[in-house]
Amino acid sequence: MDLTFSPIQSFADASFFQKLSKLKLDSFKLDETAKKITGVVNIASTPQGENPAVTVEDSSFGDESCGSLYSQGAVLVIPGHITNFNTIEDFKRLDKAQFLKKAGSRLQELMENGDAIEDPSLLSSFEIICFADLKKFKFFYWFAFPSISSHWIVKSTSVIQEVSESVRDWVKSSDYAQRGHFIIKDGTAQALEQLISLPESTTSIHVGFVDSCLIPNKPSKHLQNFLSLLSLRGFKRVTVDIYRISGSSFTLELEHEDNGGSSKITGWERTNQGKLGPKLADLSALIDPVKLAEQSV
């Protein structure tokens, strides 16, 4: 059986767009370069049957504050970029396929040079392209979760009866960079960095992945880059423990299948119509002061 993944859905809070408007006026101005942001992935409070979600909010633009309001171990904080265009034409003109390919090859570089092993949260990084019509309070935006494919066959699946203390501690208290991806050695969770010290001939490994959805047998798409990293590092057989805090965790025995073809880069989020296109947030009714005054009478 081929391993498949649950697609990631983005959620953008109104406060995210409010903050973006402020920054666009005060500091970005006409600057169209990518800016660093962060997103939040809920791992403790994941609804039954729903796809994994990445949320951006006002604190996404801060340095450290993102995630600080959540209870211990409730979320993952992941890195991302936002590229804000000055006109809708600029937004339209951008070569989307090229943009995604570039993001994908940057990711591949991070896997190869070891940065993504030191900071595995980079494996879950995302991109947003955006055009903000500040006069009308309309925001055209499009998320991408750049993902490099690798082909894995599920040899077996088994339920994890009880998650070990060590893993639970890891998910609760390790820092955000390390929290979602780790190695399991002698039953304990250890930093992914340890990969580097393994003898080069090692082709099998036991890892842990913190999942953000409860869909049976379909872990979050975020797992794909982790597996691609492992395949890039020469691992052929991977035992991956999929940890689900609010559901039942399970172990996948995976075998890499080399199908000759080069790996694909995907990741543009689809709209609710299943199309490849941006979303539109019309916040005039939420943040336009004139409209707000009308509604609260």
Added chain:
Amino acid sequence: MLRSTFNSWREYLTPAYHTSTFSQTGEITPEEFVQAGDYLTYKFPTWQWLGAPASKQRDFLPTDKQVLVTRRVPSLVRANDYENVAIEEEEDADGWTTTSGPHAGATSGTKQVSAQQSEIEEIDDLIDNTAEDDDDDEQEYTIQANKRFYDLYIHYSTAYRVPRMYLVGFDSNGTPLTPEQMFEDISEDYRDKTVTIEKAPFLNDTTTVSIHPCRHAAVMKVLINRAMSAARLKKEKQDLLKGVKNIGLADSEDTDDWEQLDDTSVDDVQSVVRVDQYLIIFLKFITSVTPGIEHDYTMDAF
């Protein structure tokens, strides 16, 4: 806007009281709110405690327990449509089926569509089917354009000494809903009376719809009393069953049991509804206000 500002001033000016009166008044203290919140998050892990930004912290609550939240609660049916489905099956006392307006709900969707038509054209213009290669995982994309998601927040109101519910909605794209759209998910009985548009007092720049807490204490008192008498009935039934059993089993340790039965005191019954179960009762009440939002309120609190 004015009323809302006045209310937030009142919230600010009213000190928090700390004497427990929940079973007589339906009100709770901040300490009881925390206790009930701990129980809620323990029983339903989809509910989580959240801190508040520094400027919005309230010092009578622990910094990491300022507000309760559950995210992305799905809503597949609008309140209007939900109510009409329910009405169709209702019979009055004489056995007549009431037929009031089963079709009214169907219009709510179409009105929106025309208003959004120009936006849809605008956005369709930006679709780019060549943006990426085929993704093997996205072949079966299920389209649920009517689906919505809600973040539900429970905050403590010092003015009314009860929990207060704030809702933040998203459409199936994960894009914020307007207050007008969120009102579609409020039951008609409450829509024009007790639901207001508010800036969330515990978040930056987030507009919510909120269920005004002015009647919460009274409603909660009724619900708590009802739960108590239900518990009392259940207990009596159990006692009766025990009694019957005891008659049959003459030689078991029944004499002790009999003595205890006679002791069934008021204390016992009151302790059946504990203050930490308060929020679970509260959520059952909220369900009647927002029938289409499918948060997990199913557990029996007792």
